[in-house]
Amino acid sequence: MSTDELLESSAAAMTDDRIREFLTEQGVGTLALPDDDAPYLVPMSFGYDGASALYFTFLLFGPESRKETLSERASGARFLVYEARSPHEWRSVNLRGRIEAIEEDDWADLREAMANAWHPDLFSSAEPMRGVRGYRFRIDEWTGIRQGGSVE
Template sequence: MSIEAIAESSAVSMTDDQIKEFLTEEGVGILAFPDEELPYLVPMSFGFDGSSTLYFIFLLFGSESRKETLATHAEKGRFLVYRAESLHDWQSVSISGRVDSVDDDEWDALRNAMQNAWHPDIFSSASPMRGVEGYHFQIDEWTGIQHGSPTA
């Protein structure tokens, strides 16, 4: 189904303020990087600074992380956040931008933004963990659509 067909079905575009509110409320989405033939997709907890930046914490296991490698080498990435309460009540925001590691002086901003992030319990018992890296996703563009109850 095309975006035009979705729009004709009573789904509507979200305003920038609705997108910001939605990103502030949600705490998990799907991060995608280009990778050879197929994109690499991974669910990620995230924080939003309320303006133009998403933050992630990568928990690194083993000697090599595909996610870390792709984040370092990809020029752009995509991030998808969605919520589906029912067939008639859902929101979806697609974001494109650049992912880079955070500098030492950005960790306070990362911690503040990550207040709403969802964190699966499985990682607390995983081992051996190599480390923790912080990343920011500078938003270049976003689009949002919704059907049913507006978020703002």
């Protein structure tokens, strides 16, 4: 089913304000990075600056990181955030943008935006970790759809 067909059903497009609100409420999504044969998908905790960017960190283990390598060479990426409360009430926002590393001395925006991010405790005991890199996902385009819940 295409997005247009979906919107003709009981689903509805989300306004920009609803998308901003949704991104502020959420703290986890899926980052899609371009790769040779198929996109590389990574579940990510994120923070949203309320305007035009998502922020996240990569915890780096081992001598190299596939997500770090793919992020560095990507000219564009996608990020998906969704919430499914029931088969009749759900929201989904699809973002297209550019990903860029943030130097450690410029992490003020990242720290502020990450206040709402969800963080698994799995990585707190993982070793050996070689570092943490901060990233900004600059949003170029977004679309949001929802079914059920409050009316816009």
